Amino acid sequence: MRLSRCLFVAALFLGGPLGAAEPLPVVFKEDFEQGADRWEPQDPSQWQIKKTDRGQVYSQHKKQSAYKPPHRSPTNIALLKDVVVGPMELTARVRSTHPDYGHRDAVVVFGYQDPAHFYYVHLGKQADDHANQIFIVNGDARKKISLTSTMGTNWDDNWHTVKVVRNPADGAIAIYYDDMTKPVMTAKDQTFAWGRIGVGTFDDTSDWDDIELRGVKVEGK
Numbered sequence: 001m002r003l004s005r006c007l008f009v010a011a012l013f014l015g016g017p018l019g020a021a022e023p024l025p026v027v028f029k030e031d032f033e034q035g036a037d038r039w040e041p042q043d044p045s046q047w048q049i050k051k052t053d054r055g056q057v058y059s060q061h062k063k064q065s066a067y068k069p070p071h072r073s074p075t076n077i078a079l080l081k082d083v084v085v086g087p088m089e090l091t092a093r094v095r096s097t098h099p100d101y102g103h104r105d106a107v108v109v110f111g112y113q114d115p116a117h118f119y120y121v122h123l124g125k126q127a128d129d130h131a132n133q134i135f136i137v138n139g140d141a142r143k144k145i146s147l148t149s150t151m152g153t154n155w156d157d158n159w160h161t162v163k164v165v166r167n168p169a170d171g172a173i174a175i176y177y178d179d180m181t182k183p184v185m186t187a188k189d190q191t192f193a194w195g196r197i198g199v200g201t202f203d204d205t206s207d208w209d210d211i212e213l214r215g216v217k218v219e220g221k
Contacts, residue, residue, distance in 0.1 A: 024214035028083050031210055032056045041078040042067035042200075050207065054159075057209040060200050061097070070116045072141035074107045076205075079198035085215030086194040091163045092211040096155040098204035102126040104155045106206050108164050109198035111191075118195060119145075121164060121175050121185060122202055123153040134173055134187040145173075145187045153177060153184070159209075168193040194218040 041047040043065045050059035065075040104125040112118040124131030135142040163176040171190035174183040
């Protein structure tokens with residue numbers, strides 16, 4: 001799909017305030033009951049299918065990663081193999097499994113081009129310039145692009161819902177955590193109009209389940 005076509009469709013579905021227009025179509029759903037064959041971990045030894053009282057989940061159970069990114073960025077990520085989207089809305093259930101500390105986190109990657117070019121949101125326990133922000137990796141170390149954020153993400157040992165909404169037509173990015181009516185972070189950037197998605201942590205551990213991706217597929221990328 002040409003970039004102009006992707007942006008036209010983005011405007012059609014997401015024109016005006018994020019989430020106010022016609023819902024994007026579902027392009028991918030995952031509950032991990034059939035395994036995780038469609039996922040590509042940066043370090044496969046960190047990830048496994050785990051049986052729980054809610055069914056099977058995708059568990060990033062190992063903290064230390066063998067993956068060495070070209071620039072300072074998350075090391076504990078699993079990418080969806082075969083879906084590239086422009087405008088998108090990603091919803092997932094996530095549980096932090098790391099002992100509590102100031103930067104306890106979970107991460108969602110989007111707009112992924114390659115290991116040196118992508119966006120991610122860091123949902124960190126305590127906010128600072130390197131935590132609980134939206135970032136871009138663009139051929140250099142991560143750079144904060146958040147326009148708004150909160151004091152931190154209130155992690156505990158329970159399951160939570162996270163949603164990422166991206167509109168490349170105007171660059172808008174909105175992040176939701178549990179409350180799907182008000183974003184906890186926002187940003188605006190048009191560097192990457194399309195890309196893959198991924199889940200994980202910066203350098204902690206986490207479990208993931210019930211991932212739904214709505215969006216407009218971009219073919220040939």
